[in-house]
Amino acid sequence: MDRTHYIKDAIKGNVEIAGWVHDFRDLGKLKFVLVRDITGIMQVTMKKGVVDDRLLEQVNVNKEDVVSFEGEIKENKIAPGGRELIPAKFKHLNKVERKLPVDPTGHVDSELDTRLDYRYIDLRRKEVSLIFKTKSICAHAFREKLRELGFIEIHPSAITGTATEGGADVFPIQYFENKAYLVQSPQLYKQLAVIGGFDKVSMTVPVFRAEKHNTTSHLNEVTQMDIEMGFADHNDAMDVLEQVSLHMLKLAKEEVGDEIAEVFKHEVVIPKKIPKYKYSELIEKLGKNGF
Amino acid sequence: MDRTHYIKDAIKGNVEIAGWVHDFRDLGKLKFVLVRDITGIMQVTMKKGVVDDRLLEQVNVNKEDVVSFEGEIKENKIAPGGRELIPAKFKHLNKVERKLPVDPTGHVDSELDTRLDYRYIDLRRKEVSLIFKTKSICAHAFREKLRELGFIEIHPSAITGTATEGGADVFPIQYFENKAYLVQSPQLYKQLAVIGGFDKVSMTVPVFRAEKHNTTSHLNEVTQMDIEMGFADHNDAMDVLEQVSLHMLKLAKEEVGDEIAEVFKHEVVIPKKIPKYKYSELIEKLGKNGF
Numbered sequence: 001m002d003r004t005h006y007i008k009d010a011i012k013g014n015v016e017i018a019g020w021v022h023d024f025r026d027l028g029k030l031k032f033v034l035v036r037d038i039t040g041i042m043q044v045t046m047k048k049g050v051v052d053d054r055l056l057e058q059v060n061v062n063k064e065d066v067v068s069f070e071g072e073i074k075e076n077k078i079a080p081g082g083r084e085l086i087p088a089k090f091k092h093l094n095k096v097e098r099k100l101p102v103d104p105t106g107h108v109d110s111e112l113d114t115r116l117d118y119r120y121i122d123l124r125r126k127e128v129s130l131i132f133k134t135k136s137i138c139a140h141a142f143r144e145k146l147r148e149l150g151f152i153e154i155h156p157s158a159i160t161g162t163a164t165e166g167g168a169d170v171f172p173i174q175y176f177e178n179k180a181y182l183v184q185s186p187q188l189y190k191q192l193a194v195i196g197g198f199d200k201v202s203m204t205v206p207v208f209r210a211e212k213h214n215t216t217s218h219l220n221e222v223t224q225m226d227i228e229m230g231f232a233d234h235n236d237a238m239d240v241l242e243q244v245s246l247h248m249l250k251l252a253k254e255e256v257g258d259e260i261a262e263v264f265k266h267e268v269v270i271p272k273k274i275p276k277y278k279y280s281e282l283i284e285k286l287g288k289n290g291f
Numbered sequence: 292m293d294r295t296h297y298i299k300d301a302i303k304g305n306v307e308i309a310g311w312v313h314d315f316r317d318l319g320k321l322k323f324v325l326v327r328d329i330t331g332i333m334q335v336t337m338k339k340g341v342v343d344d345r346l347l348e349q350v351n352v353n354k355e356d357v358v359s360f361e362g363e364i365k366e367n368k369i370a371p372g373g374r375e376l377i378p379a380k381f382k383h384l385n386k387v388e389r390k391l392p393v394d395p396t397g398h399v400d401s402e403l404d405t406r407l408d409y410r411y412i413d414l415r416r417k418e419v420s421l422i423f424k425t426k427s428i429c430a431h432a433f434r435e436k437l438r439e440l441g442f443i444e445i446h447p448s449a450i451t452g453t454a455t456e457g458g459a460d461v462f463p464i465q466y467f468e469n470k471a472y473l474v475q476s477p478q479l480y481k482q483l484a485v486i487g488g489f490d491k492v493s494m495t496v497p498v499f500r501a502e503k504h505n506t507t508s509h510l511n512e513v514t515q516m517d518i519e520m521g522f523a524d525h526n527d528a529m530d531v532l533e534q535v536s537l538h539m540l541k542l543a544k545e546e547v548g549d550e551i552a553e554v555f556k557h558e559v560v561i562p563k564k565i566p567k568y569k570y571s572e573l574i575e576k577l578g579k580n581g582f
Contacts, residue, residue: 002522006441018522020488038443038490068522093522104488123487132489136444143431150297152329153427155514158449158473158497173473174463176503182449182464196414197311197395198423199329206449206497212467223446231293231309231359231384 002068002093008039010073010085017042017085018068018093020124021061022105031059034080035067038129043079044069044087051087059090064104064121066094112216126263134256139204141251142225145244151202151227156189158182158206169210182208190228202227242274293359293384299330301364301376308333308376309359309384311415312352313396322350325371326358329420334370335360335378342378350381355395355412357385403507417554425547430495432542433516436535442493442518447480449473449497460501473499481519493518533565 003018010017019037029048034041046056061067071087101117102110104124115122122128143153160183163170170181183189185207193201203226209219227244229237252260253268261267277285294309301308310328320339325332337347352358362378392408393401395415406413413419434444451474454461461472474480477496484492494517500510518535520528543551544559552558568576 001524001527036488038488120483120487123484123489129488132445132484133443135446139444139446140434140438143434147431152424153430154423155426155430155495155497157512159499159512172465176501192411193414193423196411197327197329197420198414204446206446208450210467221448221450233292236292 002091003037004070006039007035007037007042008081010042011083012073014070014072015085016068016070016089018091019066020104021063021065021067023063024061029056031056033059033061033067033069035069035085036124041080043076043084044071045076045079045084046087055087055090058092059087061092062096064096064100064124065092067092126259130256130259130263134252134260137252137255138248139223139225141248142204142244143202144251145247146200146202146227146240149200149240149243151200152193152198154190154193154198154201154203156183156186156193156203156205158208160188171208171210184209186224186226190226194228194230199231200227200229238276245274246270293382294328295361297330298326298328298333299372301333302374303364305361305363306376307359307361307380309382310357311395312354312356312358314354315352320347322347324350324352324358324360326360326376327415332371334367334375335362336367336370336375337378346378346381349383350378352383353387355387355391355415356383358383417550421547421550421554425543425551428543428546429539430514430516432539433495433535434493435542436538437491437493437518437531440491440531440534442491443484443489445481445484445489445492445494447474447477447484447494447496449499451479462499462501475500477515477517481517485519485521490522491518491520529567536565537561 003016005015005017007017007019017035017037019035022034022036022041024034025032031046033044033046035044046059048056068091069085069087070089071085073083074086075082076084100121102115102121102125104121106125106127110122123132147153159173159175159180161178161180163181163184170184173180173182183205186203186205190201190203204223205226206221207224208221211219213220227237227240229240249268249270253270257268294307296306296308298308298310308326308328310326313325313327313332315325316323322337324335324337326335337350339347359382360376360378361380362376364374365377366373367375391412393406393412393416395412397416397418401413414423438444450464450466450471452469452471454472454475461475464471464473474496476498477494481492481494495514496517497512498515499512502510504511518528518531520531540559540561544561548559
């Protein structure tokens with residue numbers, strides 16, 4: 001490994017950190033490099049007389065260069081996290097060779113098209129990576145609760161021989177000599193698993209809908225978190241899904257609640273119960289308040 | 292719910308169990324029904340004079356009928372699990388209306404084609420359901436270890452704009468006006484996630500290969516359990532995969548080791564280390580011993 005510690009764990013002593021140059025300042029006899037990894041940002045401070053002259057000269061970086069630094073952690077109240085790294089070794093693992101098309105620090109806004117064209121740089125923005133972190137935690141929490149409740153996870157096929165739900169809006173596949181389709185839902189497969197005696201099954205699988213859209217919220221491909229239960233009615237299913245939803249919120253709050261509050265100015269609130277409505281009640285409610 | 296207890300948890304007292312009629316015996320004044328759910332088999336015993344006459348008359352079942360019984364658990368050394376259920380209530384939830392095309396008890400063998408045509412019945416065979424249970428445990432263990440090691444789970448797309456790996460053996464999709472393909476691997480997506488700063492990512496996603504085959508082991512669609520790591524080399528990756536593999540074996544042994552031993556006459560053995568070979572060593576080893 002090119003590191004001994006993630007930045008959040010590099011609290012004291014001699015460490016090696018690795019990541020991207022988030023920002024830098026070069027004052028000749030004093031250089032600062034902010035190194036970013038998935039866990040945080042560390043200020044690396046190089047002052048003439050304190051670090052080796054050759055090192056000071058060698059550290060010649062640009063934003064988003066890939067670097068590693070080895071050295072001592074020192075307290076510094078005005079640095080991010082109240083500490084800084086005084087390096088003894090530097091590795092320039094990779095250099096950015098042209099102007100960055102997207103600014104990962106978020107200082108400069110980009111058009112959505114540009115962000116998607118350079119998604120691998122856009123992912124470095126905290127607002128974006130936090131969404132993926134949260135999604136990962138939610139997928140885990142979903143499965144953890146269902147496993148505790150005795151569900152078997154299945155991996156039904158993404159391919160189906162017949163178009164479901166009326167046959168509209170499916171993606172056709174050439175499956176050898178036959179026509180097949182990408183699934184719109186694991187519905188039939190999961191029901192067959194329950195009829196097959198698995199009793200309670202869960203899955204997190206991709207599903208596809210060939211709906212043309214002109215928004216950033218769409219359904220062409222999503223990960224469906226799904227369950228099916230035998231010997232149960234809709235109230236049993238809602239009880240399970242309530243437990244699952246609350247567990248997802250709980251874990252997200254525990255693990256990234258502070259980051260979500262900081263980045264999105266939004267507190268994760270966990271209700272005691274999730275309200276249940278009858279269809280007629282909901283239609284009335286929505287009718288009054290608008291969609 | 293149509294049950295208060297799974298069969299394995301119905302140890303004593305008054306319980307309701309639900310499942311399928313695995314087998315039955317009708318001796319007029321004495322009836323036995325073996326009820327099967329995903330956790331086991333329970334003998335339900337109805338003797339004239341012990342149970343209500345109307346109940347004795349009412350219980351008129353066939354193999355694979357769906358039933359529930361409520362009653363008292365009693366000790367019975369010669370029954371499966373050393374206990375039986377003396378019922379007070381019976382529900383005939385669903386009846387089999389024609390001859391079963393596949394025998395779930397495994398007494399009668401079926402052709403593979405028949406088994407696949409009636410997969411939802413074939414899944415009830417212990418040999419088959421145990422494979423799915425084990426797969427579910429392995430998927431869980433894979434993710435549990437990786438989460439512990441700080442991996443972020445991602446859900447890369449199953450669709451790609453360009454055919455990878457030389458372009459052979461892919462399933463083409465009509466993606467609106469464009470031609471697209473089902474992914475052969477999440478390779479590019481996972482690498483972009485690491486370049487995007489996620490550092491360590493894991494995924495369990497479907498991948499597809501349009502390879503014609505004439506065996507029961509093939510690759511048209513499989514669930515790929517995959518990882519990618521930044522700032523790491525192949526030894527770091529092998530170390531992670533060793534931990535993951537051992538954890539999968541450990542959990543499978545703990546949770547279904549006994550069932551695997553019983554059904555497949557195979558003990559789950561957990562090695563201390565997983566041996567690592569150089570390519571040249573392996574080729575020599577294989578050359579000597581044959582494939």
